Amino acid sequence: MSQPNLLGIEDLEPAEILRILDAAEHMVEIGHRAVKKVPTLRGRTIVNLFFEPSTRTRASFEIAGKRLSADVINFSPSSSSLKKSESILDTARTLDAMDPDAVVVRHGVAGVPKRVADVLSAPVINAGDGAHEHPTQALLDCFTVRQQKGRIDGLTVTIVGDILHSRVARSNIYAFLKLGAEVRVAAPPPMLPPHVEQMGVKAFTSLREALDGADVVMALRIQNERLAGAYFPSAREYSATFGLDRAKMRYAKDDAIVMHPGPVNRGVELSHDLADHRPSVILDQVRNGVALRMAVLYLYAGRRTADEG
Ligand code: ASP
Numbered sequence: 430m431s432q433p434n435l436l437g438i439e440d441l442e443p444a445e446i447l448r449i450l451d452a453a454e455h456m457v458e459i460g461h462r463a464v465k466k467v468p469t470l471r472g473r474t475i476v477n478l479f480f481e482p483s484t485r486t487r488a489s490f491e492i493a494g495k496r497l498s499a500d501v502i503n504f505s506p507s508s509s510s511l512k513k514s515e516s517i518l519d520t521a522r523t524l525d526a527m528d529p530d531a532v533v534v535r536h537g538v539a540g541v542p543k544r545v546a547d548v549l550s551a552p553v554i555n556a557g558d559g560a561h562e563h564p565t566q567a568l569l570d571c572f573t574v575r576q577q578k579g580r581i582d583g584l585t586v587t588i589v590g591d592i593l594h595s596r597v598a599r600s601n602i603y604a605f606l607k608l609g610a611e612v613r614v615a616a617p618p619p620m621l622p623p624h625v626e627q628m629g630v631k632a633f634t635s636l637r638e639a640l641d642g643a644d645v646v647m648a649l650r651i652q653n654e655r656l657a658g659a660y661f662p663s664a665r666e667y668s669a670t671f672g673l674d675r676a677k678m679r680y681a682k683d684d685a686i687v688m689h690p691g692p693v694n695r696g697v698e699l700s701h702d703l704a705d706h707r708p709s710v711i712l713d714q715v716r717n718g719v720a721l722r723m724a725v726l727y728l729y730a731g732r733r734t735a736d737e738g
Contacts, residue, residue: 430728434546434553437562438603446607450572452724453717459496460720470499473530473730477503478545479556480517480536485691485715486556486565490533493722499530499730521545531730534558537654539596552729560594560655566690567600569721571608573714574645577686582609587639587681589615589671590649590698593622594656597690598649602628615639617671619660636671640680647688648673648698664697674700678708686710 430445438446459467475494479487487503494501504524511520517536524532529551534542539559546553557563575581586605592598592614605612606629614625615633625632633639640646651660651667661667673687687699687709695701703709 430732433729433732434542434555435564435725435729436543436546436553436555438564438567438600438607439562441564441603441607443607446568446571446604449568449721449724449728450575452728453568453572453721456493456496456720456723456727457717459723460716465496466498467496468498469727470494470497470530470731473497473499474528475499475501475726475730476524476529476532476551477501477556478521478524478532478534479504480506480534480541481557483535483556485718486535486563489715489718489722490554490556490726492719493726494730496719497723497726497731499726502529517541518544518548521548525549525551531726552732554725554729557596560596560599560652562600562603563596563690564600565718565722565725566597567604568725569714569718570597570601570647570688570690571604572717572721573688573710574605574686576713576717577710578644581605583611584644585611585613585642586645586647587613587615587643588647588649589636589639589673591620591651591656591660592616592625592649593620593660594652595649601647602630606630610645613639613643615671617661617667636677637680640677640685643681643685645688646673646678646681646685647690648693649690650692650694650698664694668697672696672698672700673703675703678703684708688714691715 491501531552533554533556535556539561542555612630614630
């Protein structure tokens, strides 16, 4: 990889994205074994530093590290000296002095993983920073689409919902465009970032038009924790116009798949039926998240192993 840290998809070359996806293919096989463990990162230490809640990302980084035989430490801000007002950067320096091989950081403020990376000698993996980026989510989404469709190049990917506040949307826009897909975004006007088309996407305020001919439809959670003010009249109205259900999916291609990064607001951005059944691939995304994060840890935390040959 050309950079020591994985801070965002914006910084990656298409070939680097494909290298991570290809490495993840090998990791899937390890997950199918009776003993799901290989010695690749034995003797390495990975610190999970999560300042925002997480279920899937934190658990899958922990499982991924353990499957590679690394020692994984989950650092919890609520029971640390952050409670005694130690700053994030001092906390990071303290952890760095214990010589970890990678630090996985999630924070509610955009740019914190970059600031942590600036003071650490270990590689930093961004596990989601504010409304900025969530690179491993986009990588596992690309992996899932390639698994389901056999390719990414030439597909039409429609991302629906709170584009403005979604780090998943930003990372996926970069990733799918870099891999040759057409990317559309659809949302009520206040949830579309100004000038979003400058990123290379097509923007729609009509869901029907955005879904026309789509191969992949990705619903996003409304980021209530990042909303200040009203962006739509009510959850009910949002669901009627932008919530995905089987009837609206008829506008997309017959074999279109439905994705969601989780957690799902059932009945708001996705109907219960669609959340639980095909063509939704939500649990495939979760499953692939482990293999994808194994690949990321191998390529970033294993650098010294690789360099030492
Ligand atoms: N889990 C994803 C994230 O952390 C998506 C979401 O929370 O809506 O960004």
